[in-house]
Amino acid sequence: MSSLLARIARAISHRWKRSLAFALATLVVLGVLAGTANPPADSFDVPGADSQQAYDLFRDHTPAFAGGDATLVYTVEQGRITDARPKAAVQAALAKVKQLDGVISVADPFAQGGALSRDGRLASVDVRYSTEAADIKKKDGEDLEKAAEVPEASGVQMSQRGIVVDTAQQQAQAPVGELVGVGIAIILLTLLFRSKAAMGATLFGAIIGVAVGQMLLAALAEPLGLPSFATTIAIMLGLGAGIDYSLLIIGRFREQLAAGDSTRDAAAKAAATAGTAVVAAGLIVMVAIAGLLVVGIPAIGKMGLGAAIGVFAVVLSALLILPIMMGAIAKRLRPKEAAHVDPSPGFARWGSIITARPWLAIAAGTLALLVFAFPALDLRLGQPDDGNQPTSKTQRVAYDALSEAFGPGSNGPLLLAVDTPDRDAQTDAQVQRISAAVAAQPGIASVQPPITSEDGEMATIFAVPTTSPQDARTSDLIERLRDDVLPAATRGTGLDVYVGGTTATFEDFSAKVASRLPLFIGVVVGLSVLLLVMAFRSLLIPLLSAVLNLLSIVAAYGAVTAVFQDGFGASLIGVDSGIPIVSFVPVLMFAILFGLSMDYNVFLLSRMHEAYNNGDGPRDSVVHGMARIGKVVLFAGLIMAAVFLAFVTTDDVISKMFGVGLGLAILIDVLIVRLVITPAVVLLLGDRAWWLPGWLDRLLPNVSLEGHAVESVDPQAPAAPREKVLA
Template identity: 40%
Template sequence: MSTLLYRLGRAAYHRRRLVSAVWVAVVGLVVALLLTVGSQSDDAFTIPGSESQTALDQLREASPAAAGASASVLFAAPDGQTVTAPQYVQAIGQVVAAAGQVTDVGAVTDPFATQALSRDGRAALVTVQYDVEGEALAADAYDELTAATAAARDAGLQVEVGGQAFSTTGVAVGPTELVGVLVAVVVLAVTLGSLLAAGMNLLIALVGVLVGLGGLLLSSNVLTLSSSAPTLALMIGLAVGIDYSLFILSRHRSQLAAGLDPAESVARAAGTAGSAVVFAGLTVIIALSGLSVVGIPFLTVMGLGAAGTVLVAVLVALTLLPALLGFAGARLTPEPGSRAGRREQALAAEDGRPARFGGARWGALVTRRPLVTVLVTVIGLLVMAVPALQLRLALPDASTAAEDSPQRQAYDAVSEYFGPGLNGPLLLLLDGLDPAGAQDAANAAAVAVGGVPTDRPGEFDGGLDDVVVATPQVLPDGTTAIVQVVPESGPQEQATTDLVADLRSLAPQLEQQTGAEVAVTGQTAIAIDVSDRLQGALLPFALIVVGLAVVLLMLVFRSVLVPVKAALGFLLSVGASFGAVVAVFQWGWLADLFGVPATGPVISFMPILLMAVLFGLAMDYEVFLVSRMREEYVHGAAPRDAVVGGMRHASRVVVAAALIMLSVFASFVTIEDVTIKAIAFGLAVGVLVDAFVVRMTLVPAVLALLSRSAWWLPRGLDRVLPDLDVEGARLERPAPPVREPQPAG
């Protein structure tokens, strides 16, 4: 591996004009296609093969209009008045007529005819049924429907437009998210000791993000791409792009300071640090691609899109960076009297001596009493992970939107006047009815679910508790009917999840009673099924990821215990990250500080996505840090000296990389979209814990405890596993040549 990358780095250095021209052409092509073809997003959550999705597909075939998106318009009268006042009845009637003329609207209910009035008479609710699904609505659909309510607003009514058709909005990236990039520039300048090197590092990362993200946006013309996917790819691609270039650049600068020729230094940096970049990137790519095993389309595209951005970041770091270093030539060599030059001299002078400098001092400290270090860090991480035991999952809806957004205001208004359940009604689909008795059979099913009305409004005898059932609707084909079931609880509450389970338990009885196939569907049921599948996939996915970590790291380090230690450390990091997310987003700790609009279940795909991304980042730090330790050990250092020596040379870069990751992810916590906010927060906490607690503290202590056994590999396994030489042991170490000044070009 190191030999191959050595040759690649050297070739890119000497053919820098050609390599640079190729990447410029690629960037130009991507930008041109984006300007001409464009992109689009679709936030529909589907789960092929589930009961709810299959039933919705059947409903779509029987009556496309019935399966279309629905919106709600709530009218509230001023204090002390009711919507039944003549002037308000007339205004609402005008709105109903105007809404019926809106593009793609198939039907609009009259609240006075359907008795969709609040118990106190202050509010009325109009349901707007579109002929198309939510993802097919025009971009101005919300504005057009809002404009149709002008008559009610002019009459003095409070009007709120919302519903499932408008429950999600696109994710906007603003200037606040660029703070992370500014912090990255400062960290790069301090770490590398050169504005030229820092600028070059950032340029490489931006090229990678532009190509990777541009390709993902272009793929939206043939794939279903959620609005969160590009933001996730941007966040991850920017972070890893900066880090990968940093590892190679810092190695190159150190070698230049030691007197190595620029061309040879670039090749060796590509062969050593570049090898670590390849395997670190590979772990991220495989983990993100592994999201496709869950079988949920939007999550598959999200994972593959982010993985593609990481792949581009690796390719750019291994090809374009050496080419740019060729243009820079010897100008990146630290000046002898500069801060960077003095630091490199101090590092070189400390080799083989007691630790007195930066990372070596920390490594010596945590390995002095390794057992105590291990116990303290493990216990602390387990305590952080305790809240994760109460993790609950749900998909985002209008209740998680910003408090001042129209979607959230409509959701809250419906909850106030009609109860939260009306924001997420369930549909009972009866398919295969006898046309002659379809209505009677549907009515019987409604009675079985909701019970028989009593003399008291809104109360029923028999049926399931805490539900209201609407009058069944037989579709035009005569063999299909739908029964709307409105729970008293909100879409994300556990009571609604339990109600779906109760309805499915009741289905066999209803099938025997009606002679039809009965299924529970609707967007709320689909969201519950998605969350259940994702929660069920957490453990298998964790086992796959941990197993992958063991295999990959066994190839990299040719050791049994080092991969096991790395995998267990990853699980501790994940547990601590999950615990922090639950504490903030579910329990509400420090929710105001982080701008969490509402507490409740965690976004259902956040844990598995966070696990995939954090796995890759954790293996980044593991490979970059431990490969340097193994490099010291391979070249003859004693086990504990190898640990301290690896910390001496790699810790500064790993700390810088972690700070960059942390700043980038933390800047995305400011986004209003709760999906990205939760993911960014979890990743920021995960990086903080994994880099500074697990990799920089726990790992050195464990390796010191294991001593030489850390690098033990059974002979049989040693013969089977390929020797990838990530540390560059096969690259001989010649005496540094006397270097003569070289031209910059």
């Protein structure tokens, strides 16, 4: 691989004008394809789950309960909502709502049994669509908001929530997180390279990779069914990884220039060494993220596939775009002083300190990881509800008003789907008994009379919990209904009852993720270890790397739990405490962090391995490797963490969760695992660190990360004198 990458980089850097023209033409073609593509609707099906079976029944027999929905909340400050003027205003608005495309039913709050608060100041209206939730468009929500408005003179205030409203609220926000991350990256890259040209080339390569990734995702979204959130993950991951990959290659290119290589030779050697490490690291990230396909939930698997496409794009950019920059601005990329690319004396000293007391370094690092990991013992999967929205948003206003009027459970009713294919008088009595059994349960605030479908083949029971959708007691209630109450109530009846609704769906989502997590971890860890064995021709290093990665990931889980569930520092990022961890966040974090941790692992170990192959002993190879790459790993980690942490500036709590989790995890991994524990472990392993059984060595393909086969094709200029780094 290293020879192939060297030939490509040499050719591109030598003919950079032709390569630039080809790259621009490719970008135009990709832009056209992306601009003409239609994004698919997001789908959150959970195959085989109880809530999915309920949804399928609704779709076949009661489409109103399978479609999109919204809740309109009308309130008055003075008087009652049933007074003549406010009532007339609400009724006029609801008449307009009924005329909207796709609206199949609009509840009448003023009819018998309508949803009016006890004090008479609030009216709640359920609006249901024949359009499935996944197919709701932004225009549907905008039309609803316009139709549901009431004149200010009526004294009525309107707020709303639901999937239709959420879709309408989705709007292009200023990329504050991305801009903050890029701004911090500019500062750190300038400090690292002490060169504006090197900083610009690194950033340019990364941004082009992210742009290509976004265009690929747009073009492939419809045929692959990629969810919309995949683009957010791809931007977060692509920007951070792209900068890391580019700075590694640009840094090695500048080293080779300082050593006297020509532009072509320096580009070839940078691609053969750092470029090969980037391919290995990027491949591990892609394998880890694409491994989400084994979770068994289409939305999560495709989210991982989309993120893997984003990483593929930044790897491609690092290998094909950077050589163009090398050829175009080689003179400006050449270090002005040898000290700018010399081994770091500070990291050489740090390597000496770590290797002097390796067991102490391992113990201290492990203790720190365990401290960070401790809160993860209480990690609870769930789904944040509208109670976590900013107080200025209409969903939060509606949520709070409904909670005050009808209790927090009114924001997440359970929809029990009763399959009644052979309906008769006895069946109706059995459905009534099921309803009574549910109503008698602790944790149930109210149960509406069963609603029979028009074809008579199913009945729907609305049950309102006493607790909010994200409350752990609501999860316990759903589990109790499914495991105990409903089986007992249907025994001997031949009826099947499924607990559905948004709250139950997210519970099933979480349960499915948890059940498939061991398989997912096994696949990701196994494939990643295999790739590292191939790259380093070592058996122990990949196995220990996997163990250290798992420790850093658990520490990241603990950090997220401490912030969002326990509220440690939550107010600083604009969220409340007690928020459950979104079900797909831990599994996505695992995939992303395992891959990115291997990035830094490959960067660090490749230089140690290179020093070992050049004749250094175990201790000297660690010290010299740290001197060469330690500063790069540190700055790469700081940049990646900054990119992730900048996403806490968004309003979306899930994006905040990813930003905090991934940002803190990268800092933990780089500062503790890579720069403290790993050097100590490599030293203690000694020569065994790079040992591989002969039969396995012959069986696996040989991937050189050091690029020994690269030969110079241009006369070498005399290198500037170097100052040796002392161990």
